[in-house]
Amino acid sequence: MLGSWWQQVVRDLVGVERAERSFYVLILLLALVVALALVTLGRGIRSLKRRLTRFGSRFAPMPVARVGALVVTVFLIVLVVNGTINRGVLGAAERSGQAADQGTAEGIEQPWEPERSGSPSSLETWDTLGKQGRTFVAIGPTPEQIADVTGTDAPTPIRVYAGRDSAPTISGVADRVVAELERTGAFDRQMLAVVTTTGTGWVNNNVASAFEYVGGGDTAIAAMQYSFLPSPMAFLADRTTPQEAGRELFEAVYQAWSDRPEDARPQLYVFGESLGAYGGMAAFSSGQGLAARVDGALLVGPPNFAQPWKRITEERDPGSYERLPVIDGGRNIRFASDPADTDLPVTWEKGRILFWQHPTDPITWWSSDLLLSRPDWLREPLGPGVDPGMRWLPFVTFWQVTLDMVFATDVPSGYGHTYGSEAVSLWAEIIDPPSWSDEATERARHAMAGQ
Secondary structure, eight states: OHHHHHHHHHHHHHTOOOOOHHHHHHHHHHHHHHHHHHHHHHHHHHHHHHHHHHHHTTTSOHHHHHHHHHHHHHHHHHHHHHHIIIIIIHHHHHHHHHHHTTSOOTTOOOOOOTTBTTSTTOSSOGGGSHHHHHHHHHOSOOHHHHHHHHSSOOOOOEEEEEOGGGSSSHHHHHHHHHHHHHHHTGGGSSEEEEEEOOTTOOOOHHHHHHHHHHTTTOEEEEEEOOOSSOHHHHHHHOOHHHHHHHHHHHHHHHHHHHTSOGGGOOEEEEEEETHHHHHHGGGOSSHHHHHHHOSEEEEESOOTTOTTHHHHHHTOOTTOOSSSOOSGGGSSEEEESSGGGGOOSSOOOSSEEEEEOOTTOHHHHOOGGGGTSOOGGGTSOOOTTSOTTOOOOTTHHHHHHHHHHHTTTSSOTTSTTOOOTTHHHHHHHHHOOTTOOHHHHHHHHHHHHTO
């Protein structure tokens, strides 16, 4: 009953319709089934240990037999679990993801513009882009839509992409992205953004389109697919590949960008969301290292284990909050849950790095540390949208946040793990174009709402 009440409070805070009572009956039945399964499993493990103890007692003293039985039982459990996850669950998830990757989302058609990968002019065929890649290159604002927002003529934004099947290795896929950048003339644009995608190759179109609106269409965005695993699976079982992809893609693009004369290079930006933010940060050892190599970055909803995000957060200025850190007064690195949070008294210098994270995003705040220790974000004043009655309880809070991750994107923009058209305001702060205005921000957000 208490859990039901908590959920109703949270739904009211984020503007989601309350669940019907039948939903909680279903949850109760599901909890009962899970409890029975766990009890049965526990009894089975206990029975196995007893049998091993009896067997071992034939050859060794009882204390030794008990210890030996415990060691063997733990070993067998680890062996079975690892085998089940690696060959069973992960294998099935990858096969399922690979099959789904062959499809094309409803309403998505092959682009004909030479500025897009997958077009007839492209080095990357439409079929190799993957489902998310096909969606990415087929959508986005048109020159006419951008001109309506900015009041000036706009070129077609460049979007290049390479699917996982385009090359045998991650570095090979990254090289194909660079080849597409060269083909489309991306290095002659005013702005170039390197994106690390989520597990299946997804790019948040709100963030991408906002970049293109604020850049007046004189932009190029480079992205690639590195996996077929859905993000939740990659989040739990494969944290290496996103980092490899983030490093390989950025370094390949950075090398090609560096080879051009300084006065003939586009401004260089980085963005990524969730697992993409985690992977994208792998190319940089620190926040200052990131600020030194790019003109700006927008890193959205990073998971709690992401580095250097976690280290930056821990080294925040005294008196600032974990959920909204201030770093060196905000000279290069800033955090925001809302566009107004970027407003700090210190001048924001070149190399503007912005972490966009909601206080209600369980992806950002989940950590195994929640099992036994209270985090700073629950010691401080709670952020907007967080249940004012939320308290840390050993084990309980960990499972609350764990379950919240399942529904993290089933909430309106501005809450949980849903990041929307507020990206326009944030890109405007990062890029700081001289002719941009608050009115242009509103026009862009209105245009994005109609896409």
